[in-house]
Amino acid sequence: MDKLLRSEGTEFNVQQLIEEKKRKKSIAKRFEKIIPVFLFLCASVSVLTTVGILFTLLRESIGFFSEVNIFQFYTSTNWSPWTGEFGVAPLIGGTLLITLIATFVAVPLGLMAAIFLSEYANDRVRRIIKPVLEILAGIPTVVYGFFALTFVTPILQSFIPDLGIFNALSAGLVVGVMIIPMVASLSEDAMNSVPNSLREGAYGLGATRLEVVMKVVLPAAFSGIVASIVLAISRAIGETMIVTIAAGATPNLTFDPTQSIQSMTAFIVQAATGDTTFGSTIYYSLYAVGITLFVFTLLMNLLSQYISRKFREEY
Amino acid sequence: MLGRNEEAMQQQVKGRVWLNKLMMAVFFSATLIGLIFLGLLIYRVLTQGIGYLSWDYITSFPAPYPEEAGIWAGLIGSIMLMVIIAVFAVTIGICTAIYLEEYAPKNKLTGFIRVNIQNLAGVPSIVFGLLGLTFFVYMFGIGYRLLAGGLTMALLILPVIVVAAQEAVRSVPNELREASLGMGASKWQTIARIILPAALPGMLTGTIIALSRAIGETAPLIIVGAATAIYTLPDSLISKYTVMPIQIYNWTGRPQEEWQHVAAAGIVVLLIVLMMMNAIAVGIRNKFQKRL
Numbered sequence: 001m002d003k004l005l006r007s008e009g010t011e012f013n014v015q016q017l018i019e020e021k022k023r024k025k026s027i028a029k030r031f032e033k034i035i036p037v038f039l040f041l042c043a044s045v046s047v048l049t050t051v052g053i054l055f056t057l058l059r060e061s062i063g064f065f066s067e068v069n070i071f072q073f074y075t076s077t078n079w080s081p082w083t084g085e086f087g088v089a090p091l092i093g094g095t096l097l098i099t100l101i102a103t104f105v106a107v108p109l110g111l112m113a114a115i116f117l118s119e120y121a122n123d124r125v126r127r128i129i130k131p132v133l134e135i136l137a138g139i140p141t142v143v144y145g146f147f148a149l150t151f152v153t154p155i156l157q158s159f160i161p162d163l164g165i166f167n168a169l170s171a172g173l174v175v176g177v178m179i180i181p182m183v184a185s186l187s188e189d190a191m192n193s194v195p196n197s198l199r200e201g202a203y204g205l206g207a208t209r210l211e212v213v214m215k216v217v218l219p220a221a222f223s224g225i226v227a228s229i230v231l232a233i234s235r236a237i238g239e240t241m242i243v244t245i246a247a248g249a250t251p252n253l254t255f256d257p258t259q260s261i262q263s264m265t266a267f268i269v270q271a272a273t274g275d276t277t278f279g280s281t282i283y284y285s286l287y288a289v290g291i292t293l294f295v296f297t298l299l300m301n302l303l304s305q306y307i308s309r310k311f312r313e314e315y
Numbered sequence: 316m317l318g319r320n321e322e323a324m325q326q327q328v329k330g331r332v333w334l335n336k337l338m339m340a341v342f343f344s345a346t347l348i349g350l351i352f353l354g355l356l357i358y359r360v361l362t363q364g365i366g367y368l369s370w371d372y373i374t375s376f377p378a379p380y381p382e383e384a385g386i387w388a389g390l391i392g393s394i395m396l397m398v399i400i401a402v403f404a405v406t407i408g409i410c411t412a413i414y415l416e417e418y419a420p421k422n423k424l425t426g427f428i429r430v431n432i433q434n435l436a437g438v439p440s441i442v443f444g445l446l447g448l449t450f451f452v453y454m455f456g457i458g459y460r461l462l463a464g465g466l467t468m469a470l471l472i473l474p475v476i477v478v479a480a481q482e483a484v485r486s487v488p489n490e491l492r493e494a495s496l497g498m499g500a501s502k503w504q505t506i507a508r509i510i511l512p513a514a515l516p517g518m519l520t521g522t523i524i525a526l527s528r529a530i531g532e533t534a535p536l537i538i539v540g541a542a543t544a545i546y547t548l549p550d551s552l553i554s555k556y557t558v559m560p561i562q563i564y565n566w567t568g569r570p571q572e573e574w575q576h577v578a579a580a581g582i583v584v585l586l587i588v589l590m591m592m593n594a595i596a597v598g599i600r601n602k603f604q605k606r607l
Contacts, residue, residue, distance in 0.1 A: 028501065035503050036418045042410030043419070046432050046477065049470050053442060056449040112345030120339050129346060136353050138589065140531025142560045143582050146567050147356050150363075150575055180349045208335040231437070238439025240534035241560075245567055265441050265534065272444070272538045278453065290445045294438065301437035305430075 057294055060287035067281050073288060079251035079262075081271070081282045088292060090251035094261035095293075098172045098243055101257060102236040105176025107229055110183025114225075117184065118191040119213050130185070137181040145245030148174040153246065160258060166248025169257035174246065175239050179232040186231065190224025191217050223311035227304045234300035238293065240265035264293045360586070364579030372580055377544045377562065381573035384566070386581050388545040389559035392461075393530055393588070395549055396558055399465030400472065400529050405522055407469075408476030412518075415477075416484040417506055436474035443471045444538025452539055459540025462552040467539050468532065472525040479521020483514035516603035523596040527589050533560035559585045 065073070068086045076087025113133065117126050153170040157163045163170075194217050202212045218225070248260030249270050262270070268286055276282045367381075375385020411432075419425040447467030457463040487510050495505040541561045549556040559581060566578035 032501055032503050036414065039410045039414035039418055042407045043414040043428055045407050045470075046411060046435055046473060047428060049446070049473070050431050050435060052450060053438065053446050056446050057442070060449065109345050109348055112342045113349060116339075116342035116346045120342060129350070132353070133346070133349055136349055138527065138531075138593070139353075139356070140533070140560055140585060140589075142531070142533045142564050142567070143356070143360070143585070146563065146575075146578055146582060147359065149567065151355070151359050177349065177352050184346075184349075208331050210335040210338045211331070234437055238441065240439070240441045241564065244534075245564065265439065268441050268445070269534060269537050272448070272540075287445060290442055294442050297437060297439055298434065301434055305433065 053294070057287050057291040060284050061291045064281065064284035064288040067284070068288075077253050079267075081267075081285055084281070086281075086285060086288075088264075088289060090253040091262060091264045091267050091289060092292070093253045093255075094168065094243075094247070094251065095237055095263040095265070095296075097168050097255060097257065097261060098175055098239075098247065098263055099233060099236045101169060101172025102176035102179060102239075103229075103233055105173055106179040106183050106232055106236075109176075110180045110229075110232070111187055111225065113180065113184040114187035114191060115213055115217075118188045119209060119217060130188075133184060134181050136177065137185075139178075141178065141239065141241040142245070144174050144178055145171075145242040148242055148246035163258045164248070164260050166246065166250070166260040167258050168247050168261045171243050171245075171247035172257065175236050175242050178239070178242065179235050182232040182235060183228055186228030187221070187225045190221040190228065193224070194220040223307055226311075227308035230300055230304040230307065234297045234304065237300065238265065238297050240269060244269045264289050268293075357586075360579050360582045363576050364581070364583040367576045367580035368583055373584065376546045377565075381571070381577050384577050386559060386562055386584050388548065388557050389562040389581070390584065390588075391548050392541070392545070392556040393558040395461060396465050396468065396556065397526055397530060399462065399552070400469045401522070401526060403466060403469035404473050404476050404525070405518075408473055408522075409480050409518060411473075411477045412480030412484055413506060413510075416481055417502070417510070432474045432477055436478070439534075440471055440532055441534040441538065443467055444535030446470070447535060447539040457553065459555065460553040461549050461556040463539050464536050464541055464556065464558075465552075467535050468529045471532065471535060472529050475525040475528065476518075476522055479525065480514070480518045483517025483521065484510060486517060487513045516599050520596045520600045523592050523599070527592040527596075530558075530588065530592070531560060531585065533558075533564055536561055537564070559588075 073086055073088055075089070076085070077089045078085045078087045079090045117130060121129065148170045149165075152174055153163070153165060153167065156167075156170055160169075198216050198220060199212050202216045207215070243263045244266040247263065247266065249262050249266060250260040251262045251267070252259055254261065267289055271282055271286050276286070372385045373390065374387050375383060376388050378384040415425065415429065419428075444467065447463060447470075451457050451463035451466050452459060455463075457466075491509050491513060492505055495509045496502070500508070536558055541557050544565075545555060545557045547554075563578050563581040563585065566574045566581065
């Protein structure tokens, strides 16, 4: 009753309230329209980052290739930028050597760990081992580098007497250990997604666990496993600190792992920490090496995505 | 005739079972190798570093003598860098995730953004360093300062945060959205009052994990010029700075044996900070998992 009276007595105010309400609503409506635009702008940051990376690498590389013949850059086998020799082959060779050693370590060990965790281990064991294994992936690479230099190399030196302090073997092995969890975790996911009915069918035929793994699970999860390996290789190619610390700084086109080498990433670090003046040829060579590295890893990443999409088995 | 065949069969089965057991042992030892390596690494770093680790070590600046050197500048630098990274990467990352999950139309542009984020996660960190060097250090004229490092690292971990936030938003049950919209809430009200609070724990966990990756990153920061020796703490966004991994890298490169111990002590501090961050992430996950 009281309420009614008041609203009757203040008719003008009600009008005003309605206006106010309308105004608020239109602001809210506008707000509702602005929000997605703002969110879209945020989402475009990642696209801009990619554009920025491409722009940076391309522009500065073009600057570099106006001074150094691009053909020579990719075919010459002499890399000594401080004397004006730019042949990127030794850096690519160094990167590939490290990657090769790392792959030899990580693929068998990672795959076997994945098989154990996915097919043999019971739930409790898996729940303990998997997170512990994943700690390996969370350890800063500068720590791995330190460990490779001060622990792995001295141990290797007791087997291989003429191994240098800086060598590709030690760095490659440790890079391999670093990417084990990547292979193991992604491969295990792939194996886990193989439906149990396939396994049970094989068990029903009298297969042992090993036979089920080898003849059913691995073939069925093949695409996922290969994709994980390719992704891990890409990570090894781009790995920087372990190689910089433990493999040395000797651009060296060799496939002898006891030698000191320099990878593409390690050169970028070396040149950036040295006194490289802005605008010099060496400064631009950072980007020429950078774009080479970028193309390598991009191709690997695209390949991994292609494999996992194209060859995905449908159950 | 039949009996002999049976015997051969039994022999074969025994062989297969034996091979299975053997391979199980092989698979198990392969799994152990990674764990043993981890154990050795931690044991070695601890035994090397613990002797040099002291309160003085934590609160000292770098010094020309190993006995006096400390990690203070790196520790504070890392923390300040993390704050900058968090502010930029979390804001942009969460907004991106909300856009992709709640607003984005299913068209080619959206698909492109998704694929792009996936690819960005695979770009080597040192390439991000080159991006930061060109844009933040030179083009924007920030120079080798804290802000340039923070922005570079924010872009580096953005994909990780976006993916984690997307998953968190996706895991909010649709009933909550429908109920909110049914009560007359607008789309943004639903997002701000229902979806964001529900997805927050997942987003926080993902963010902390991304930040703990950032705190261990070295390569891009070397490129965008984190200093190796700093004797004052950064007091603004454009101060010179250093971070723990750079200090460790710097000590690693010195020939005298004592510096190895100094580096190991730095690694212990770095790993402790990492462990604390992971513990927080796990804590958040456990606490909110129970409620849902």
